[in-house]
Amino acid sequence: MNKSKKILLIISGGIAAYKILDLVKSLVTQNFEIKTILTKTAEKFITPLSVSSLSKNKIYQNKFEIGEEIEMDHIALSRWADLILIAPATANIISNIANGFSHDFVNTIILASDKKVFLAPAMNVKMWKNPATKKNVETIIKRNFSIIGPSTGLLACGEFGEGKMADINEIETTIKNYFSTKNIKLKAIVTAGPTREYIDPVRYLTNESSGLQGYHIAKKMNECGIDTKLIIGPTQIHIDDNTKIKRVISANDMFEAVKESLPVDIAVCTAAVADFKIQKNKTKIKKENFNLNLTLKPNIDILNFVSNHNKYRPKLVIGFAAETDNLIDNAKIKLKQKRCDWIIVNDITNRTIGFNSNNNEVSIIKKNNSIEKITKREKAEVASILVHKIIKNFSKNENKSIN
Incomplete structure (x- = not known):
């Protein structure tokens, strides 16, 4: 090289x-x-x-x-x-x-x-x-x-x-x-950030994801010559003008954006997508009329769709798992259930990494059961290391399955 x-x-x-x-x-x-x-x-x-x-x-x-x-x-x-x-x-x-x-x-x-x-x-x-x-x-x-x-x-x-x-x-x-990557033409999508599921025009369900890790991954991919689109939910982070971006609100919006972006060679699903949605009320619900019992319906599982249910499955599908306990075991279960190639897991109980932090510490679990740890460092550097591993796999396995 x-x-x-x-x-x-x-x-x-x-x-x-x-x-x-x-x-x-x-x-x-x-x-x-x-x-x-x-x-x-x-x-x-x-x-x-x-x-x-x-x-x-x-x-x-x-x-x-x-x-x-x-x-x-x-x-x-x-x-x-x-x-x-x-x-x-x-x-x-x-x-x-x-x-x-x-x-x-x-x-x-x-x-x-x-x-x-x-x-x-x-x-x-x-x-x-x-x-x-x-x-x-x-x-x-x-x-x-x-x-x-x-x-x-x-x-x-x-x-x-x-x-x-x-x-x-x-x-x-x-x-x-x-x-x-100079002589390897690759396309990728990266999902990032939270999604919002509205209860009424002013209230919604969401989570603490900032989208920063996903953004840095997309940015690093672009810098390396990988044609990358960032599909990101509502977030306040600054995104440079060189990043191809599609902004979305709900889980369904993100699903449609992902579906429209296929086929690609690489899908990195870092987004913290809401598992459930609510039937949205068209007008603001007054406090005195608010029913505390919300009826939830499951959202489409985007990672599962990308890995399994489309004819354009990327050569490499990477999911993220934000866990509170039994990190490796839970990540392995998710890897098997979603049938993706890699799972990146971090510990969200550690407030110095992950959500709303500039730092992260993750473990990469591959479908061949290998585990690699990236110790605590800034998310930009985590992204750089991860993208290097992705490129290394494609350099070695351009015409082979990636494990």
Whole structure:
């Protein structure tokens, strides 16, 4: 997969720059070829010699030079690379790219390149949440740039919040996933979030699902070149413009959206779909007239339908199980009953993961009875690991059943 793959790494100024040395070392040992550009500010945090020693390749500085190499390096490098990675990506470099500036070596390369560009932002939380930065990020996403992170944590400035550069493992996995799927054309759907079953125009039954885990899975799939549609219930999370999305309200809405989206190669059913629906009253029920005995009717089981009852069964069907006890045993029962390929289970009694949390900890149970655990980490990183496992299966079993 990674033989002779060429990465142009652009390291911009920021305290997170020192972490990139571990990424360079890891990728080089996996036979990636890396050429690096250091911005002037980045050189205050790491030395050209340290990067050159690890990459075993020439280091470029972010300035135009006149001399022997008048072959127009910005053109040559943009053609040489299979992928461009900017990490850490500061607010300044994101702004320059969004506005199409060409005042230095880095920005001229970006303008001259038609290759995939990934950015791993790193900055103060207030800078990241500033409307100007948000607009710049949205602009470059619309141009098919992909953003890895940032994560939430303690920042170099001492503040806590979103703006920390994504974990090196997440960046590495995202890059490898991209190359793995480059020549495999796959389509996927991801269901996410809660559904609402209305009692009357103002009251409804729902659950605490935020849809965040499903969104990150869809986002990672798209970044890796998998044509993915996110089918999501009512949620407040921000979804970037690069994600193909279908918004739904009820379980029946979600079922119809799933049915219309088939056939696909992969179905990841993370949504916490209501098991029951109620006959909705057309007008608001007054409190004094409210009947506390609600008549419930079962909703269509979407996961069961996708796995069993349609001629377009995906090659890989993944269900999610939110459990309170006997996690593995209950997940195995669900896996067998629904006849899906994998079940991802988490413990919803742990309030630091799962519903309404940025973190998750899950176990992946496959129909061959293998169990793999993803320890507690941010949902974006869980998604990255999961998508990597999905791609790995397709790479090995392109024309075989997946287990």
